[in-house]
Amino acid sequence: MDYSVKDVLQAQVSPALGCTEPAAVALGAAAAISLLPDKFFDSIELWLDPNVYKNGLAVSIPGAGGLSGLDMAASLGALGGDPDLGLEVLQPLTQDHVAEAQRMIQAGRIKVNLLKDRRGLYVRTMITRGQDRAESIIQGLHDNITDLKLNGKAVSSPLIREDTGSKDNPLDQMDEWLKKLSLTDLLALTDNLDDEDFDFLQQGVDVNLRLAQQGLKYGLGLGVGKTLERLFRQGLIQKDMILSARILTSAAADARMSGVPLPAMSSAGSGNHGLTAVLPIWAVKDYVSGLPQNTVLEAIALSHIVTAYVKAHTGRLSAICGCSVAAGSGATAGITFLLGGDARHIAGSIKNLMEDLAGVICDGAKTGCALKLATAAGTAVQAALFSLHGVNVQDTDGIIGRSSEDTMRNMGTLATEGMIETDRTILEIMVAKQFSDV
Incomplete structure (x- = not known):
């Protein structure tokens, strides 16, 4: 398959608010919590590949008053994020969201797990509220939501990108073409x-x-x-x-x-x-x-x-x-x-x-x-x-x-x-x- 210059630009160039790794974490949390009736949650647990983990540790999150951290990105995404905005997910953020996110972190509601041997970009988010468990998976690309589940059952959603390649890298076909x-x-x-x-x-x-x-x-x-x-x-x-x-x-x-x-x-x-x-x-x-x-x-x-x-x-x-x-x-x-x-x-x-x-x-x-x-x-x-x-x-x-x-x-x-x-x-x-x- 051949691609045009327009295809390349559309696939490779897009606006992103803040560092793309915390943005991906926030997007995963916002997508998961969208399966629940509101934005309240009991806990968030993350599983991240080493590079997302590395790039999200210390960088400031936009609109958060200089605060940083993967737990902060997830909490803010769940409380104030709009998954329809992709990597601009935190655009609607307010100071009330920031204050509530800090409270959630201080209460120990967010847990971050490092998947040391995972290769390729990977963000799995699980949000619990009462008996409900909402999950999202982002793979390959920072905004590529591949799976959404509510209580273990797959949910269809317009947030899930149409599959144009492998889940590990949706742009693999374009990448292989470029390499030639x-x-x-x-x-x-x-x-x-x-x-x-x-x-x-x-x-x-x-x-x-x-x-x-x-x-x-x-x-x-x-x-x-x-x-x-x-x-x-x-x-x-x-x-x-x-x-x-x-x-x-x-x-x-x-x-x-x-x-x-x-x-x-x-x-x-x-x-x-x-x-x-x-x-x-x-x-x-x-x-x-x-x-x-x-x-x-x-x-x-x-x-x-x-x-x-x-x-x-x-x-x-x-x-x-x-x-x-x-x-x-x-x-x-x-x-x-x-x-x-x-x-x-x-x-x-x-x-x-x-x-x-x-x-x-x-x-x-x-x-x-x-x-x-x-x-x-x-x-x-x-x-x-x-x-x-x-x-x-x-x-x-x-x-x-x-x-x-x-x-x-x-x-x-x-x-x-x-x-x-x-x-x-x-x-x-x-x-x-x-x-x-x-």
């Missing part, structure tokens, strides 16, 4: 963008820019973007296209990771991927005169497509920072295209970036992600400029392949086979640290 494409094929997909696609891509820019503006105005989260901007204004560093990309992208991550109740336009299942795939390109455009708006948006479309291609190889969640290697690859491809590069230059920029950032680990979602997004954004610009000026990593180097496609496949092998123990060790460190603070 060459970089030239990926580039050719952008030839078929229409006005509807351009409008959608612009919406993504606007959504992500709002987060960046919040980060720059208020110095939220770790304040990486705001600090870089301040250093420039103080004359301590100079603003060029690399710094501009770092400022805009990290400021958006600062806002998102601090729990600002504004959505991000995600890419390949991650809001931070979406920020990295879009904002460096938007920053670079200001340094190139005479660019048609649709050319900029075409570059962003290419970025989303390349990001999806890399994630098809690495999987949705792994021990490798996808913002660095997947969205970073997308961003450098888009920037190279924007600066007039051809397929050969784009291939070189991807290999340059992979060589530079292959070792960046994912140690969960948190405010510190803004530092990694700053690095990814700046490196994406640098890798593009290097390639355009004939600086290209050789295929004799490490995991770099003869082609960009080989390189991206090698990164997938590293993520899915080589980093399994690393992922376990990262989580063990995080869990031990969490319990040592109790």
